[in-house]
Amino acid sequence: xxxxxxxxxxxxxxxxxxxxxxxxxxxxxxxxxxxxxxxxxxxxxxxxxxxxxxxxxxxxxxxxxxxxxxxxxxxxxxxxxxxxxxxxxxxxxxxxxxxxxxxxxxxxxxxxxxxxxxxxxxxxx
Numbered sequence: 001x002x003x004x005x006x007x008x009x010x011x012x013x014x015x016x017x018x019x020x021x022x023x024x025x026x027x028x029x030x031x032x033x034x035x036x037x038x039x040x041x042x043x044x045x046x047x048x049x050x051x052x053x054x055x056x057x058x059x060x061x062x063x064x065x066x067x068x069x070x071x072x073x074x075x076x077x078x079x080x081x082x083x084x085x086x087x088x089x090x091x092x093x094x095x096x097x098x099x100x101x102x103x104x105x106x107x108x109x110x111x112x113x114x115x116x117x118x119x120x121x122x123x124x125x
Contacts, residue, residue, distance in 0.1 A: 024068040026075075026092070027099035030057045034081040036102060039066060044074035044091045056082070057102075068094060081105070 030036050036057035040049035052066045068075050073095035080086045085105055092100055 023070050024072065024075075024094050025065055025098070026068055026077075026094050027063060027065050028054075028057060028102060029099055030059055030062045030102045032059050032081065032102050032104045034059045034083045034085070035062070036079055037082050038080040040078040040080075041066070041068050042076045042078075043069070043072060044076050046076070049076070049078055 028036070028039065036054070036059075039052045039054055041052055042049040052068075054064055054066060057064055073093050075092050075094065077089045077092055077100065078086060079089065079102060087102075087105055089100060089102075
């Protein structure tokens with residue numbers, strides 16, 4: 001099962017390149033404590049979020065790959081957890097990295113959920 005995911009990711013990337021498109025993909029690695037149930041994507045700085053189909057992404061290390069768009073480098077990602085909390089990762093630059101680490105959340109004084117640390121996509125995680 002562990003080898004199936006990397007092989008699936010490679011096959012998706014090869015299929016995208018075979019079509020000649022510039023489709024953007026992003027790996028998600030869930031280091032938060034709770035499972036991710038939905039992911040919405042928008043061009044950076046807009047509120048034009050569109051849902052992306054994912055299976056429930058287990059907390060503590062679950063991973064998946066999502067397709068973002070056919071062009072562009074910067075996106076906002078809205079992540080919803082099973083416990084009802086949500087966080088928005090703003091201005092994620094997928095041209096600089098291919099994996100976004102979803103960090104554990106903390107509450108702010110105004111009761112918003114935010115990532116414990118800002119996350120920049122990294123290469124090859």
